[in-house]
Amino acid sequence: MRVDPVALLTFLGMLAVTYGARIGGYWFVQRFTVGPRLKAGLEAVPLAVLTTIIAPTVLATGPAESLAAVATLLLAWRLPVLAAVLGGILTVVLLRAVLT
Amino acid sequence: MSTIELRGQSDRWRVDFLLGAWQMLPLLISVIPFGLILGAASADKGLSSLETILMSGLVFAGSAQFVAAGLWHHPIPILVIVASTALINSRHLLMGAALESHMRLFRPAQAYLALFFLDDEIWATALRRGAEGPLTPAYYFGLAIPFYLSWLFWTMLGAFVGGVIAHPERYGFDFAFAAVFLVILFGLWKHQRRLLPIAVSAAVSLLVWKLVPGVWYIFAGGLAGTAAAALMVRPAA
Numbered sequence: 001m002r003v004d005p006v007a008l009l010t011f012l013g014m015l016a017v018t019y020g021a022r023i024g025g026y027w028f029v030q031r032f033t034v035g036p037r038l039k040a041g042l043e044a045v046p047l048a049v050l051t052t053i054i055a056p057t058v059l060a061t062g063p064a065e066s067l068a069a070v071a072t073l074l075l076a077w078r079l080p081v082l083a084a085v086l087g088g089i090l091t092v093v094l095l096r097a098v099l100t
Numbered sequence: 101m102s103t104i105e106l107r108g109q110s111d112r113w114r115v116d117f118l119l120g121a122w123q124m125l126p127l128l129i130s131v132i133p134f135g136l137i138l139g140a141a142s143a144d145k146g147l148s149s150l151e152t153i154l155m156s157g158l159v160f161a162g163s164a165q166f167v168a169a170g171l172w173h174h175p176i177p178i179l180v181i182v183a184s185t186a187l188i189n190s191r192h193l194l195m196g197a198a199l200e201s202h203m204r205l206f207r208p209a210q211a212y213l214a215l216f217f218l219d220d221e222i223w224a225t226a227l228r229r230g231a232e233g234p235l236t237p238a239y240y241f242g243l244a245i246p247f248y249l250s251w252l253f254w255t256m257l258g259a260f261v262g263g264v265i266a267h268p269e270r271y272g273f274d275f276a277f278a279a280v281f282l283v284i285l286f287g288l289w290k291h292q293r294r295l296l297p298i299a300v301s302a303a304v305s306l307l308v309w310k311l312v313p314g315v316w317y318i319f320a321g322g323l324a325g326t327a328a329a330a331l332m333v334r335p336a337a
Contacts, residue, residue, distance in 0.1 A: 002151075
């Protein structure tokens, strides 16, 4: 098996920017005083980041995905995580078969 | 420190580690098709198996690795790939900052090692734990180590066998991450009932996704939702 030196350099560059981002935000809030505005923003990060990652899939891919998202949320209301996730996947498979 | 105390500590480590690994199970399963597909796609683009494993082990960031594999050709466009990675993973700045308040039990070396593994899945699960009670290093590494090893394993297998899953959408695997994130989002929302960051993030994400090619939507939506929540705060009178 071969490793191209430029490929390795690319991976090290990707590592640097990724690890830099992963420690950068942590490092910043640990060292600097976080005011009420920044604090409120940081508290909203989980909701905002999870939403932005899934928004195109859930809202703009098709009716099967949007309806399966609703089903997943309804299942998550009462059932454990794994059951809700598997139920959501099953729903999307069934709806894709029916709707397309 | 007595032997009994040490024993008690290592038991607590084991219990917390195993609890983390157990609660990571849905994600350990849903990552399988993504690892296989990434490995196969990388092989298809001309990365050797060893290069694919190195990328997974060093970078450990699924979406950035997919983009890198998509951009891969010879001569390798190193600057474009590194810049795309920086853009996609800029959300980790916000994510690490948000997790900081839950990492009080981590010694500095543990924290900086833990942050290497801060991908979306581990972050979201750790954060949910932190919302319910103390987040211990043992629990965190119980999430991170099995997930990291399985990511390496499945991308490697994908690179060796290539194209094992031709149409993942037929089995709904492509929906698995959306489902997991929805469930985690719902769990967080029960602790923190705020619709504004969700609504703003979703609207900006969709708008940018429609208008701008690439993955800017992830960054734009996350930043907009965060900024909206920050701007809503009224300064104390």
